[in-house]
Structure formats: C-alpha cells, structure tokens
Amino acid sequence: MTDPDPTPAPVLILGGRSEIGLAIARRFAADRHPVVLAARDAAGLEADRADIALRHGVEVRLAEYDALDLEALPGFVAAQQPPPGIVVSVVGLMGEQAESERDPQAAARVMRSNYEGPALALGLFAEVMAPRGKGAIVGVSSVAGDRGRASNYVYGSAKAGFTAFLSGLRNRLSDSGLRVVTVKPGFVATRMTEGMDLPARLTAAPAEVAEAVVRAVRGGPEVVYVRPIWGLVMRAIRGLPEPMFKRTRL
Amino acid sequence: MRPTRELSGWGRYPRRPGPVAAPRDAAEARAALSGGVVARGNGRAYGDSAMGAALTLETRRMDRMLAFDPERGQLVAEAGVLLGDVIDAFLPRGWFPFVTPGTKFVTLGGAIAADVHGKNHHREGGFGAFVDWVDLMGPDGQVTRASRETAPDLFAWTLGGMGLTGVILRAAIRLRPVETGWIRQTSIMAPDLAAAMAAFEAHDAATYSVAWIDCLARGPALGRSILMLGEHARRDELPVEQREHPFETPPRRRLTMPLDAPALALNRYAMRGFNALYWARGRRAPRETLVGWDGYFYPLDAVLGWNRIYGRRGFLQFQCVLPPDRAEQGLAALLGETARTGQGSFLAVLKRLGPGAGRFAFPMPGWTLALDFPAGPRSLALLDRLDAITLAHGGRFYLAKDARLAAATLHAADPRAARFRDMRRAAGLDTAFASAQSERLLL
Ligand SMILES: Cc1cc2nc3c(=O)[nH]c(=O)nc-3n(C[C@H](O)[C@H](O)[C@H](O)COP(=O)(O)OP(=O)(O)OC[C@H]3O[C@@H](n4cnc5c(N)ncnc54)[C@H](O)[C@@H]3O)c2cc1C
Numbered sequence A: 001m002t003d004p005d006p007t008p009a010p011v012l013i014l015g016g017r018s019e020i021g022l023a024i025a026r027r028f029a030a031d032r033h034p035v036v037l038a039a040r041d042a043a044g045l046e047a048d049r050a051d052i053a054l055r056h057g058v059e060v061r062l063a064e065y066d067a068l069d070l071e072a073l074p075g076f077v078a079a080q081q082p083p084p085g086i087v088v089s090v091v092g093l094m095g096e097q098a099e100s101e102r103d104p105q106a107a108a109r110v111m112r113s114n115y116e117g118p119a120l121a122l123g124l125f126a127e128v129m130a131p132r133g134k135g136a137i138v139g140v141s142s143v144a145g146d147r148g149r150a151s152n153y154v155y156g157s158a159k160a161g162f163t164a165f166l167s168g169l170r171n172r173l174s175d176s177g178l179r180v181v182t183v184k185p186g187f188v189a190t191r192m193t194e195g196m197d198l199p200a201r202l203t204a205a206p207a208e209v210a211e212a213v214v215r216a217v218r219g220g221p222e223v224v225y226v227r228p229i230w231g232l233v234m235r236a237i238r239g240l241p242e243p244m245f246k247r248t249r250l
Numbered sequence B: 001m002r003p004t005r006e007l008s009g010w011g012r013y014p015r016r017p018g019p020v021a022a023p024r025d026a027a028e029a030r031a032a033l034s035g036g037v038v039a040r041g042n043g044r045a046y047g048d049s050a051m052g053a054a055l056t057l058e059t060r061r062m063d064r065m066l067a068f069d070p071e072r073g074q075l076v077a078e079a080g081v082l083l084g085d086v087i088d089a090f091l092p093r094g095w096f097p098f099v100t101p102g103t104k105f106v107t108l109g110g111a112i113a114a115d116v117h118g119k120n121h122h123r124e125g126g127f128g129a130f131v132d133w134v135d136l137m138g139p140d141g142q143v144t145r146a147s148r149e150t151a152p153d154l155f156a157w158t159l160g161g162m163g164l165t166g167v168i169l170r171a172a173i174r175l176r177p178v179e180t181g182w183i184r185q186t187s188i189m190a191p192d193l194a195a196a197m198a199a200f201e202a203h204d205a206a207t208y209s210v211a212w213i214d215c216l217a218r219g220p221a222l223g224r225s226i227l228m229l230g231e232h233a234r235r236d237e238l239p240v241e242q243r244e245h246p247f248e249t250p251p252r253r254r255l256t257m258p259l260d261a262p263a264l265a266l267n268r269y270a271m272r273g274f275n276a277l278y279w280a281r282g283r284r285a286p287r288e289t290l291v292g293w294d295g296y297f298y299p300l301d302a303v304l305g306w307n308r309i310y311g312r313r314g315f316l317q318f319q320c321v322l323p324p325d326r327a328e329q330g331l332a333a334l335l336g337e338t339a340r341t342g343q344g345s346f347l348a349v350l351k352r353l354g355p356g357a358g359r360f361a362f363p364m365p366g367w368t369l370a371l372d373f374p375a376g377p378r379s380l381a382l383l384d385r386l387d388a389i390t391l392a393h394g395g396r397f398y399l400a401k402d403a404r405l406a407a408a409t410l411h412a413a414d415p416r417a418a419r420f421r422d423m424r425r426a427a428g429l430d431t432a433f434a435s436a437q438s439e440r441l442l443l
C-alpha cells in the first residue's frame, strides 16, 4: 500500500446516490481527492455535495448520468473534464427475483442495470484512461455473481457478467498502468437491504466497502471481498458439487 | 412493519425494545410521523428522553453539513451531525463550537433539544444562545423555520424542549474563532465546599470553569475538589515549535470497554480508588498547563463505551441546579447525603450556570451538581432523597440526565412544566410527539 497521491486524482462515482457510493466519495475526499457524483436526478444530491465539500474542503460536482442510456455514454465520457483519475461504478439494481422470473421487462432492467450499463461505462472510460498509464477503474459487483442461486440468480447472473467483464479488462490492460479493481461485497447495510434480517458478522457498513476500495486502488489485490470471510463462504459455495448444490436453498 | 431494537439512554437504564425509523431526509421523516414519536440524536441523554412513546425517530442518517459563512461563523447543518464532526471539519480552519457538553458525541439536534451547557455557561450562555434558527417538522409534517424573529415562541420552547415540540431537521449555529486547538488550564485545589465556591467566584472572569468533587470526602472535607479553569490559548502562547501547526494536538489513545464490566467493579472501594487517583493527579499538576482540546473538554470520550463500566444493570445520573442564595446549604446537603449512603459516585461535577435560553430549558442562574450511581433499589431510594433536598432548596432538575423522576416532583419544582404541557396540548403537539420520559413526567 502506498501513500495517498501528492496531488490527489479526481474521482468519478457512477451511482452517486447509493450509500456505498457516497461512503466511497467521502473516503476519497478525506484524502483530498476532488469528487464528481454522477446519478440520475443529480440535482437532488445537492445536500450531499455540500456536505462532502464542506467537511473535507475539496471540490465536489454533480453530473447527470443514466447508466441505461447508451446513446449518451460517449458524450458523457468526453464531457468529464478534467478527466477522472479514478472511476468507480456502484450502479446496481436488485429487483425482485420473483418478478424477474415472470416479467422479462423487469428481468432485463435488472440485467442491464447490473451488467450492461456499468460494464460498458467502465469499458469506455478505460479506453480514454489507459493511454495515460495510471489511475484506476473500480466496479462494485457482488458475491451474488460467484454462483447462481435460487434466491437471486437474475441479479446474480448480471453481476457474474460484470465480474467476468472486469476480469477480461484487467487481463487486457495488465501492462497499461491502469488498475482494474473488482469489489465483491457480501451483505452491506444500505437502502438495498433495508428491512432484511442480515447476520451482523457478515454485514458490512458502507464505510468498510469504501475502505476496501481505497486500499485496492492504492495497490492491494485487485479482486476483493468486503469482509474477507465472504471469500471463504463463496469458496465453499462454489466448491459444492452440482448434484449437492442443486438441492440447497441458499 | 417497522424494525424494532432495544432502546436506552447512555445510562442503559431503563431499557426496552421499541420500533425505530431512521429517515435519510425530510420526506422519509414525514412519512414516519404517526403519533407518539420522539427524535433521537446520538443517545447521550442518560435516561428515557430519546425513547419514543410509540416510535423513535433516529436522526443520525440526516448528518449533512450544508453551508458555512466565515463572515459570521455560521454553520448550517442537518440535525444528525455530531459536534465532534463539526470540530473535525472546522477546527483546522480556526473554528470551535461556542458551547460544548462533556462529550463530543452529541448531535446538533440533541444539543439544541436539551439546550446543553458547557463550562462557560455562567459567562456565555448555553448551546441555544448560539442557534440562529431551526427547521422544525411539526405534527402534520410541515416544516417551520423558527428563530428569534420568526415563530419566536416555537423557537423558545424548542431550545430545551427535549424533542417534544417537533423534529429538528436542520439548524444554523455559530462557531467561535480560535487561534489554536489548545487550552490553557489552571487547576486550583479546594479543601472543602465553601473554598470551592469561593474559588469559582474569585475566578468569575475565566471563560471555562468546572470542579471535580471527591464525593467520598466527609465531615470538614465535604466538597473537597479540584477547580479547573480554561482559556483558549492564543497562537503566541504556544511553544515556538507548535506555532506552525496550532491546531494539531497529540492524538489520544482510544480505549474501548469491550464487555459489560462485572458489577463488582463498582463497589465503593473502586470508587474511592478512582476519586483518590483524580485527586492525586490534580495535586501533582502544575498551576497552568497547555492541554489539547480533546483532553480538556472530553476526558471521558477517550474510553469509548465507558458506560459499560457499570455493568448490565446500568446507572443513574442525578443533576440539579440550585439558585445562588440557597446553593451552599443545598449542595452540602446533597453531598452529605451521598457520602452518608456510601453509594459513591464515579463522577461528581460542579459548575456555575447563568440564565437559560429556552422557555423550558434547564439552566437558571446558580450552581449545578451532577452525580452518578449504579442502577438499583438503593440508588433509586437515594435519588428520591436528593430530589427532596433539591426541591427544598428551590432547585430544578435536568431532564437530559433523568430516568426516574416523579411527575409530581418535577411539577412542584418547576411551574414551567405545566405551561409547557398546556402549550403542547393547545398546539396539538402532545399526541404527535411523546417520549417515555414525557409520558412519565406528564408533559
Ligand atoms: C459523558 C457525557 C457528558 C455530558 N456532559 C454534559 C454537559 O456537560 N452539559 C450538558 O448540558 N449535557 C451533558 N451531557 C448530556 C448530553 O449533552 C445531552 O443529553 C444531549 O442532549 C445528548 O445529545 P444526543 O444527540 O445524544 O441526543 P439524545 O440523547 O439522543 O436525545 C436527547 C434529547 O434530544 C432530543 N432530540 C435529539 N435529536 C433531536 C432532533 N433532531 N429534533 C428534536 N429533538 C431531538 C431527544 O428527543 C431527547 O429528548 C453529557 C452526556 C454524556 C454522556
């Protein structure tokens, strides 16, 4: 792990309304990185913008961003001036598994929001950032992508796609100096999981995800589980032979 | 269905499960209003004031700082911001809260609702004196900006209103310009109560003053104490090598109380040991020292979760204020009764107060004494006797510390309580906003 940059690179958060995204923004701002929060209805984030700017004395801007609007994507990437040194996507949509099983429109929305949108955005940013030979691309995926399970395989399969995309991108850019980071949280206490009864030992606070992101960006391993125990849990789940796995209800 | 969790104040007595809502913004707060609601800050009030009668509205997620005007030192922030966060963000820029209680882990909402006092109340007033306005959500979810100019009555009832006038969403508070993060502290030994009170009066001009009382001392030594005075140090008062970084103070070691301490740790010998230690430290201390802001204002914050030292059964605080003319007699009676019972008190703190800012706020000119005791039947009986002594000396009680006062005692001590209740009824606030404490005290 290296020290924070002398002139901290601008950080772009895609999905700036998410509590995980805001925690990541706060964490970078605390080390004096300027921040851009990109989200749908970005103007609604004015209070968060002011808060981060005031607490940490850094510049914080808002940018309008819809991960599903592919037509607008190249323009959005080009419009980020100065170009970001670090791009983090926390965009995601859990949806209702039961609804996704019956309603193809709903399922497609989940698939596109977790895979297509975030992957294509990070891919395009990588194209403009790699030639500079430094910086980091971070995708917040999920342990749900490690093995499709009955309870959330529509969401999980999209996260699996996202994880695979990031893996390929990292492989391709390994010599470029641009880091490609995959963060796989298990449970995180946020709006997405509100009202669910989550086991405390396996549930991270958004700030823990932020800490993991910062560590990975600064030189730790590029694929990280948040709460390391999830690495073990998922290894066990992946290791179950299919005949046995298919009878579980995880 | 709302999530439920076990609720208590800092004293962990009483405890009971109750439904909670944790809104992120005004719209979510509005949606949660349903009758019998009270806002909760960071749960540093000792008793049941932040436990909703029907629902507890946690405000810690509404914790954004919104604007700062360096001309006036005015910070606008959401109510769930912690005072410690304000210090973290603004001390490096030369600003400090005008008023701070003995812990930095309070929210702005909690500091306003209890009109908290610091060690400078006798000279500068309480937290409420430095609040320009609050945005208050009423029973219907309407938000009123209340200040000394607009809705002045509602504003005055809200300072010290213990969450019973509505939910404070945002506030504008004033910060004090400071040149350094250091305090010049002077310790003065006082062999007894009369000497301690005389020392306070002799040092009336000091910005900060507080006394720690060795509350096991009896007889002629009753009220033996260390008076600690403080002034914000100017930059030219720092050693030369620190003047380049005037806001950097040494980081403090943090300790965390991991488990509930066994009740054994509480016996009076342990108390005696603690008090003796404090006494010896005060004796050794040179007359004037430079102390970092954290160590000066928040000695207890270094031990996170120190309330667990009293074990699972929790503990009780007692805090009253006595008017100047009856104070010496009353304080002697309170300390005498405490020493006689041998219940000990981990903390005994004496301060002077000036006039309060709010209509139902605790402070009034006089002397305030705070004591704490392990929860249990013996302490409860002792506190009843301390109540009677307070009442007999024209004093009143601090609701932010209270977990067990009888309604009749409160109303006998403080005629404002009935006016507060009548105002709440007339404005329809009584059904909308209620805490376990307000129900117990018939507010
Ligand atoms: C170690 C320690 C030292 C202390 N020292 C002092 C001291 O020196 N001087 C002093 O005055 N007090 C002192 N206190 C008490 C403390 O400052 C007060 O109890 C304060 O109100 C706690 O703030 P909180 O945010 O934790 O609020 P809570 O304890 O959560 O709530 C306290 C009250 O404020 C109300 N409230 C909270 N937020 C809101 C809101 N947004 N809108 C409306 N109402 C709200 C609640 O309903 C409740 O009635 C001390 C406490 C501790 C633990």
Ligand SMILES: NC(=O)c1ccc[n+]([C@@H]2O[C@H](COP(=O)([O-])OP(=O)(O)OC[C@H]3O[C@@H](n4cnc5c(N)ncnc54)[C@H](OP(=O)(O)O)[C@@H]3O)[C@@H](O)[C@H]2O)c1
Pocket (backbone or CB within 6 Å): A014, A015, A016, A017, A018, A019, A020, A021, A039, A040, A065, A066, A067, A068, A090, A091, A092, A093, A094, A113, A117, A140, A141, A142, A143, A184, A185, A186, A187, A188, A189, A190, A191, A192, A193
């Ligand atoms: N919470 C967990 O337990 C957990 C576990 C593992 C992984 N994760 C992942 O962590 C990330 C953050 O999740 P979270 O828990 O913070 O939940 P969240 O608040 O629901 O965050 C998801 C964010 O994605 C944004 N988003 C969705 N579709 C978008 C689109 N088309 N365009 C722009 N933004 C869009 C949402 O924006 P809007 O506010 O505009 O809707 C929302 O802010 C997600 O990728 C999630 O899958 C979470």
